[in-house]
Amino acid sequence: MDGGSIPSVGIPLLGTQIMTDDNTPIGLSRRHILGGIGAIGVASAGAGLGTTAFFSDTESFENNTITAGELDLKMDYRMTYRGGRGRLAEIQNNYPNATFVDEDMEPTDEDTGVYLLDQVPSLDRYPTADGWVRGANSIFNPETGEGEGFRREDLVDAGDLDEALIRLDDVKPGDYGEVTFSTHLYDNPGYMWISGALTANDQNGYNDPEMAALDELGLPTDDPAGEGQLADAIQAKVWYDDNCDNIHQADGSGEDSGGVDVMLSIDTSGSMGSGSGSKMEDAKAAALNFVDNLGPNDRIGLVTFDSSGSLVQGLTLDHSLVADDLQPGSAGITAGGRTMMDAGVDLAANELTANDRGVDQVIILLGDGQPNESARPGNDDVQNAIDAAADAKNAGITVFTIGLDVSSGSTAQNTLITMASTDNGTTLYYDTPTGADLDAIYAQISSVILTGEAVIAEGSLRDVLTELSAGIPLDANLDDENRVCFTNSVTRCFGFEWELPFEVGNEVQSDSVAFAVGFAAEQCRHNDGETNPFAVADD
Template identity: 30%
Template sequence: MDDNIGLSRRQILAGLGAVGVASAGAGLGTTAYFSDQESFANNTLTAGELDLKVDWQQTYNGPIPGTDGGVGEHPVNAYPDTAVDGESYGDGLQDLNGIRYSGAGETEPVFNAAEVPACCDCEDDEYYVTYGGESYCIEALSGGDPEDAYQQIGVRSEETDFQDESRSTVFLWKDEDDGDVYLFIVNDRIDTETGGTATYRIEGSPEARWVSSDWVVQDDDPSSDDYYDDPDSSDQVAVGNWIWNGENTDGGVIGPVNNNGTQGDFALRLTPELNQMAELHENNAGSYPGWFDDNNWAPLTRLTVLDGDASNAITLEDGIDASGESVGQITIHSSCGIDSGAELDTPAVFRSQNYPDQEHLVELDDVKPGDTGEITFSLHLCDNPGYVWFTAGNFSQDGGRLTEPEEAAMGDSESDDGELAEYIDVTLWYDDDCDNVYDEDIETPIFEGTLADLMDELGVVEGADGESDDFAGMLQLDADPDDGGDVECFPAQEGFCVGFEWEVPIEVGNVIQGDSVGFDLGFYTEQCRHNDGSGPDN
């Protein structure tokens, strides 16, 4: 066999020529290549916000308007203060749609002024929840009778959206038939291998809201170790205590918390005491040998609140250990948000039943030796932490008409320019409990002296300040005044109170007759980030 293939030189060249023509043809067509593209659309940069909201409660210990000579401590004005009796003003005691926050008055409210839900903007059908410095707007779940509803989600059911192993769940339930709102608490999940323990203490405000409220569902039969305390007007506290085994959940329903729907607003503070913090755990640890070991008992590890739907659980606290010590308080407000600055309806905001014609924060025209007054300001930084300053300006005095007793008391003085500021004692302090009272044993003063001394401390020159919105003097406040270190920023979403008290000493006498003093008070804030707290340049 001849394996040689014979190719002449001409044949080889002809073949190469054909290849060249084919290559040239390919080059004249489209060229294939790899490609890729990444894009980032709809980019935005939005400036953040820093909004300082201030509310207050003012009282006066002096003549009480409309009492034919009565003298005593009484409210002057407050903000917020819900209008009453069809008027454009309220009773002078701080409240938000009927929920009391004022430290003044005869009864002590559950919530104080620092807890006014000032910054939120929940919708009308939402409720404002705060926990651990975070806030949420939630909707109530809704349906029929709450007792029937609990049977569908409580110990006899496997509705796992409402239940979860090692989870304590709270939510609001609105009865669609009458608008009543109830608070549900469901602990753990049925058919697990281990049980648990929990206590919830529930405070309501104001006390009138508790009149018709009760534990409408008390999970487990009366022979169990669980027990429930209904709220009453004396302490405004309801308590639920639970202990359960691995076959059950546990919990209960209390309400209506909105006092039969039509009266609407409410505020609740829930104090969960879980695991070893629970009252039944502490009381029964020695009574049930083996019950609280790892085979029968397990800690609740999560705390959640439901938002509008059983499947929408907001985790408030995760990783709770057996001690339960990391768990904080939950607050729920049915209404929230206040105006500030130019949004305020002035001068109406300064009026009350006692002072229906007042047009400024402080406007008292018959002050006598022995009179005192006090304003507790509560401040709320919305959105971002900030440095805060107390400010003053537009300081002026007037001697008024020189009376004969005043002239005699002045002695050799040739003119009466007004000395009232020199005879008004002022205390400015951090009012930790916002109760309108300076407790000098436990609360920290910011300034103590006369009103004239305060203006001097701030560098305010009498009669030299300009327009009413110019503040000549600033005094920096400190979020942690007792640590002795650098000035600390105030956190966002947490209120704090500053008290301003004045007194005309009873021994002053005639030298101040007819004198008057005018001044502005205010607060200034600037963001913490990128600032050192030294304040504005001008």
């Protein structure tokens, strides 16, 4: 391809609104649900007997207040670009902090041709892919100041950005870019939507190579100020990036696949509790839903760990055998004892390696605390659990870990983070403060290893933005037949990628596009999620 540049491919990041090319709001402003309501006082009363108060009593309910809640949608993002070698200095004109990254998305001094353009929170604070993912997926406790999670003040609204998010010049066939958006709901759960708009698709005149290419394709060459070909040439995709790794996991375990082998390893120590509403019952219910979504060629097994480890059910295609062990109450597994986490890993790994059939092997380990017993020799229970996970990973097993009600920044959380596998810079650790979020977390893991991450829109850039323009409802748990609210305690990632294919020729020279992608949230309580805020905004 000969010469040409493509200026200002722009996405204003929208935690708050969609902007047109003249910065006029199109969509819904980010909602603070309800305003302040102030205070209400309650009167007190005294009681006497006859005219002489030998006995008296005063009951006073004072300082009563009612304060409205809030809903605040905040964003972080990470943006990469595969634009060819030797362009770092050029790209840094638009992105002063841009850096080369290696295949694991870690910054490197080598000229890889792949650039980490920008991320929020900043590159200085989270310089590595692993650090950024931990920040996105972990929880920061503002009361104690502990935890690896992003702080609320680290995150952005659309209005925080001084420039368009994507602003690339001299894009050539073969170039590729990706943005991983992470959404954070504060104060309340919410329904969420995604939207978009193509705001410009300009021809920007013709040069000789472009004229020749357009003539060859039978396309008109008499409208230099009209629409260009770039919006139709660029291929784009938006998807649920359930492991936040910047890559769309499209392979599932359908009827025609070889399947996957999964060992569930569940903490049954005494701290998991018992009875309705306990962590034990929540863990069983969420794991049972995961089992229900397995494909016919997937094998599943179950290990528990407390004061010892137990292989409850070996790998089997008969999913009902594991489902029986996940029934409520005493009909299924129960809690009691200490936490021998290394046995929970070793038993699961041994079952997988002893029955290897050449498919992907996965351990999903759920724990609610720090290891305090070991099956392995030595007295360092934490290190033994970490070593067991390392051995499993070295054997080619992917280890997912889930922290249920573990304190941010605690040894328990750090142990589970260290035990988890990493993929493209992503640590496969999922954090939840309550058992109510486990269904959505298991659904995320399911989409990575079983069904494939769901695509929201795919096609040419024009097609994708046209589909998004009406506003598409997002779902926190695609495995549930009903639409599920997004919790305000678990971060969710969404991927947006674009590519100018190699086969595109001179017909796009000097063309440019501008577009917007936005998110909106509405509180779940007192709403049914049926009213599309982007559709309302357009009426």
